[in-house]
Amino acid sequence: MITFDNVSKVFDGEHIAVDELSGTVEEGQLVVLIGPSGCGKTTTLQMVNRLVEPTSGTIYVNERDHSTFDPVKLRRTMGYVIQEIGLFPHMTVGQNITIVPDLEGWDSELKSERAHDLIDMVGMDPDIYLDRYPRELSGGQQQRIGVLRALAVDPDILLMDEPFGALDPLTRDQLQDELTDLQDRVKKTILFVTHDMDEALKMGDAIMMMQQGKLLQFATPDEMLQDPNNEFIAEFIGAERMILSPLEVPVKDVMRGSVPEVEENATLDACLRAMQDAESDYASVVDGRGKLVGMLNADRLQKLVDDRGRNLAVGEAPLNHTSIQQRDNLMEAVHRLVEEDCDVIAVVDRGKRPVGTFSRASLPQILADKIWPRDAAATHNDNEQSEVEDSQ
Numbered sequence: 001m002i003t004f005d006n007v008s009k010v011f012d013g014e015h016i017a018v019d020e021l022s023g024t025v026e027e028g029q030l031v032v033l034i035g036p037s038g039c040g041k042t043t044t045l046q047m048v049n050r051l052v053e054p055t056s057g058t059i060y061v062n063e064r065d066h067s068t069f070d071p072v073k074l075r076r077t078m079g080y081v082i083q084e085i086g087l088f089p090h091m092t093v094g095q096n097i098t099i100v101p102d103l104e105g106w107d108s109e110l111k112s113e114r115a116h117d118l119i120d121m122v123g124m125d126p127d128i129y130l131d132r133y134p135r136e137l138s139g140g141q142q143q144r145i146g147v148l149r150a151l152a153v154d155p156d157i158l159l160m161d162e163p164f165g166a167l168d169p170l171t172r173d174q175l176q177d178e179l180t181d182l183q184d185r186v187k188k189t190i191l192f193v194t195h196d197m198d199e200a201l202k203m204g205d206a207i208m209m210m211q212q213g214k215l216l217q218f219a220t221p222d223e224m225l226q227d228p229n230n231e232f233i234a235e236f237i238g239a240e241r242m243i244l245s246p247l248e249v250p251v252k253d254v255m256r257g258s259v260p261e262v263e264e265n266a267t268l269d270a271c272l273r274a275m276q277d278a279e280s281d282y283a284s285v286v287d288g289r290g291k292l293v294g295m296l297n298a299d300r301l302q303k304l305v306d307d308r309g310r311n312l313a314v315g316e317a318p319l320n321h322t323s324i325q326q327r328d329n330l331m332e333a334v335h336r337l338v339e340e341d342c343d344v345i346a347v348v349d350r351g352k353r354p355v356g357t358f359s360r361a362s363l364p365q366i367l368a369d370k371i372w373p374r375d376a377a378a379t380h381n382d383n384e385q386s387e388v389e390d391s392q
């Protein structure tokens with residue numbers, strides 16, 4: 001958690017770069033800091049890891065006044081990723097990733113294991129890439145390594161200053177997706193600087209909008225789209241984004257939470273109990289690595305138990321294999337439901353791990369919420385129960 005309490009930075013006794021900033025980045029949140037060039041984003045970020053000292057005000061890191069930390073130690077507990085990557089050209093990719101573990105005195109076996117695990121997480125083959133030099137990688141690959149390096153000692157906090165700013169739009173989009181997936185798994189507290197509104201809306205749990213050192217609005221992407229604080233923000237967002245069609249929203253914004261997960265070699269009986277414990281009508285069946293194999297509903301499960309006995313492995317059961325990526329939009333999710341003629345589909349991340357479910361029964365409420373946000377929000381809770389009942 002990072003808290004800014006009335007923080008200002010004045011350079012050279014007169015130039016106000018950051019002006020009485022207050023706000024909290026909650027644990028596990030990705031907060032985007034956005035605003036035009038020179039508005040104080042980098043200065044704000046660098047005050048957190050004390051590359052720049054505030055002129056007044058206090059920053060708390062995990063509720064401790066951060067001026068009481070040793071700056072060097074503080075910096076090592078925070079990952080820092082910048083646009084220009086800053087990989088060392090004479091070091092291999094593996095050595096670059098483990099710079100901080102090296103400073104911390106890890107032994108070589110542990111370092112190489114860490115480098116392996118990290119590079120594997122972004123789908124790059126350790127055997128091919130760990131011994132390469134940065135110049136032998138594409139820009140996108142180098143930037144991935146920059147992110148992994150920041151994660152090497154598993155810091156709670158990640159500071160990212162336009163980390164994807166120098167990449168072409170396609171690669172940038174891909175790295176944004178990868179970071180989102182990574183964040184779903186590692187749940188870091190991230191302060192992320194950009195001046196690209198699309199990136200902010202896509203990545204942010206919340207957005208801090210700055211102008212000339214001042215914080216103008218601190219809100220969720222939805223709130224900011226629906227209710228920008230002033231003209232400047234509305235203009236920055238752009239009219240076309242403010243009327244995002246409800247069918248274009250990503251499934252992850254409208255899905256329901258996960259259903260219980262059961263490993264494929266568990267018995268039908270164990271599956272039944274997991275569903276009863278969670279009071280869920282569905283279970284996700286996953287393999288040993290947590291990837292979705294398929295979904296099973298209570299009726300079908302009961303029938304299987306009757307026909308084939310309680311000890312059958314769930315992996316052997318006929319499952320509903322339909323799933324959709326959390327970033328796919330509502331339109332695609334609806335298509336999938338219709339195509340596959342099912343009531344519920346699993347929502348997965350890029351690693352195919354289940355993150356939620358999307359059901360036919362929830363559709364009317366989702367559309368109502370998107371089209372009439374305020375009124376619908378008031379009645380949403382009342383409707384939730386009957387909707388759950390409908391889907392049974």
Ligand SMILES: Nc1ncnc2c1ncn2[C@@H]1O[C@H](COP(=O)(O)OP(=O)(O)OP(=O)(O)O)[C@@H](O)[C@H]1O
Nearest residue numbers: 011012015017036037038039040041042043044195
């Ligand atoms: N070391 C410094 N000395 C004097 N002024 C500085 C210093 N660093 C930054 N500034 C000034 O503080 C203001 C904020 O700079 P900052 O780098 O935080 O902006 P930014 O929002 O990150 O901009 P950009 O989007 O261009 O990266 C600018 O007007 C800048 O000129």
Ligand SMILES: [Mg+2]
Nearest residue numbers: 041042043161
């Ligand atoms: Mg900057």
